Amino acid sequence: MSTVKKYTDVIIRLPADTARSVLGLTKSKGIDIRTSDSGDTVGLPEATEGLLLKVRLLHPQARFAIRKGRREEKLEVELPEKIAALMNCPNPSCVTSQPKEPAAPEFKVVREEPLTLQCLYCGRYVPKGGITPDLFEVTRFIPPAKSTF
Amino acid sequence: MPKDALKGRDFIAITDVSRRELEALFETADYMQKHVKGGTDALKGRILCTLFFEPSTRTRLSFETAMLRLGGGVTGFADPSASRTVTGESLADTVRMADSYGNAIVLRHRIEGAARLASQVAQVPIINAGDGTQHHPTQTLTDLYTIRKEFGTVDGTSIAILGDLKHTRSASSLCLGLTHFKDVSLFLVSPEQLRTKDEVKDLMKAARLNFVETDDVEKVIPQVDALYVTRVQKERITPEEYEKARGSYIITAKMLKRAKDKMIVMHHLPRIEEIPLEVDYTRHARYFEQAANGLPVRMSLLSHLVE
Numbered sequence: 001m002s003t004v005k006k007y008t009d010v011i012i013r014l015p016a017d018t019a020r021s022v023l024g025l026t027k028s029k030g031i032d033i034r035t036s037d038s039g040d041t042v043g044l045p046e047a048t049e050g051l052l053l054k055v056r057l058l059h060p061q062a063r064f065a066i067r068k069g070r071r072e073e074k075l076e077v078e079l080p081e082k083i084a085a086l087m088n089c090p091n092p093s094c095v096t097s098q099p100k101e102p103a104a105p106e107f108k109v110v111r112e113e114p115l116t117l118q119c120l121y122c123g124r125y126v127p128k129g130g131i132t133p134d135l136f137e138v139t140r141f142i143p144p145a146k147s148t149f
Numbered sequence: 150m151p152k153d154a155l156k157g158r159d160f161i162a163i164t165d166v167s168r169r170e171l172e173a174l175f176e177t178a179d180y181m182q183k184h185v186k187g188g189t190d191a192l193k194g195r196i197l198c199t200l201f202f203e204p205s206t207r208t209r210l211s212f213e214t215a216m217l218r219l220g221g222g223v224t225g226f227a228d229p230s231a232s233r234t235v236t237g238e239s240l241a242d243t244v245r246m247a248d249s250y251g252n253a254i255v256l257r258h259r260i261e262g263a264a265r266l267a268s269q270v271a272q273v274p275i276i277n278a279g280d281g282t283q284h285h286p287t288q289t290l291t292d293l294y295t296i297r298k299e300f301g302t303v304d305g306t307s308i309a310i311l312g313d314l315k316h317t318r319s320a321s322s323l324c325l326g327l328t329h330f331k332d333v334s335l336f337l338v339s340p341e342q343l344r345t346k347d348e349v350k351d352l353m354k355a356a357r358l359n360f361v362e363t364d365d366v367e368k369v370i371p372q373v374d375a376l377y378v379t380r381v382q383k384e385r386i387t388p389e390e391y392e393k394a395r396g397s398y399i400i401t402a403k404m405l406k407r408a409k410d411k412m413i414v415m416h417h418l419p420r421i422e423e424i425p426l427e428v429d430y431t432r433h434a435r436y437f438e439q440a441a442n443g444l445p446v447r448m449s450l451l452s453h454l455v456e
């Protein structure tokens with residue numbers, strides 16, 4: 001997964017009471033959070049493509065923009081065909097969930113609406129509502145993705 | 150002769166091979182059928198490693214006999230406590246060791262995706278003898294071969310798969326196997342809670358395989374050429390559902406009276422109570438032949454994959 005691509009002055013609009021979940025995904029400083037009943041807005045001075053993809057997966061309704069002076073430019077965060085080494089498989093019986101095994105979690109985007117991801121190792125679909133912030137926590141060494149599928 | 154496209158390949162899922170390759174495997178199985186007792190020396194000097202992290206005496210014996218009948222040797226373990234759980238070694242490390250010793254590895258593991266990982270760390274062919282709840286490709290190869298032997302082809306047949314379609318890997322794997330064939334009518338008969346998984350249904354839809362989901366086995370029996378029975382396990386569903394399922398998912402000789410003359414009853418065995426003894430004596434019982442077909446089919450597979 002290429003996380004090299006970086007954006008500056010990113011604005012993310014999210015459903016109400018969900019902005020905190022973004023804080024858990026990044027250590028970067030200067031994050032600006034505004035909440036209201038109609039929704040949350042997160043301002044990031046800097047964001048990698050990988051981070052935005054994580055937000056996109058966590059909140060399919062998220063809208064992204066780049067601040068250019070007083071204007072905002074819409075930013076499309078597109079889902080790649082395969083998502084590699086970005087997110088863990090929620091299936092505890094999956095080989096990628098075994099700490100000792102050298103398998104980097106890799107998913108195929110089966111469909112975008114409703115968002116359906118399939119683990120390329122265990123073959124399971126990530127269940128509805130199954131993408132949770134803890135799946136993005138790196139708790140162990142993740143080897144490079146194989147992409148031999 | 151052209152090079153065998155299957156040589157050196159892994160066999161993780163039944164969808165890893167093409168229709169043409171399936172037919173080649175079946176034709177070789179026809180040939181191997183003549184050598185199941187006398188044997189051949191097709192794989193003389195080669196060694197098959199059987200790594201059974203989850204016990205399955207039937208599948209393991211079938212593979213080991215197949216290799217021995219091909220003139221090769223076998224090594225491995227049938228009891229995971231003999232290796233991994235004691236030393237705490239990872240699956241990948243055990244596979245690397247076997248990779249350096251053998252010419253092919255047969256792997257059975259509870260962990261889902263174990264065979265896929267093994268195929269990434271090993272140089273020699275990995276044959277999946279069952280992992281997780283979706284894949285058991287050599288069982289499916291045997292099942293498809295049995296249907297082909299009975300009806301001349303799998304194309305155009307009408308098949309019912311019965312029981313726990315959600316958790317039984319040979320049921321999911323057979324669904325995937327049937328996507329290789331034309332004009333198959335498939336009936337998926339199960340209690341509501343044990344229906345085929347979306348992962349499998351989506352692939353069947355993509356392959357335009359016609360299937361119907363129902364819980365009425367009596368209605369389906371007169372319509373099919375093959376009835377593939379699997380067991381509904383008590384712990385998978387509610388007690389009420391289980392009592393209901395028990396009644397309708399035990400196939401009796403009486404129920405088979407309404408079946409087509411040439412309909413066959415299949416089961417991957419071992420059976421518990423879902424097929425009572427009386428069915429063995431009907432003209433429909435084919436599960437023992439099916440089990441026996443596992444040998445020529447695995448001989449065929451090994452002879453194609455092992456270099």
Ligand SMILES: [Zn+2]
Nearest residue numbers: 089094119122
């Ligand atoms: Zn998985």
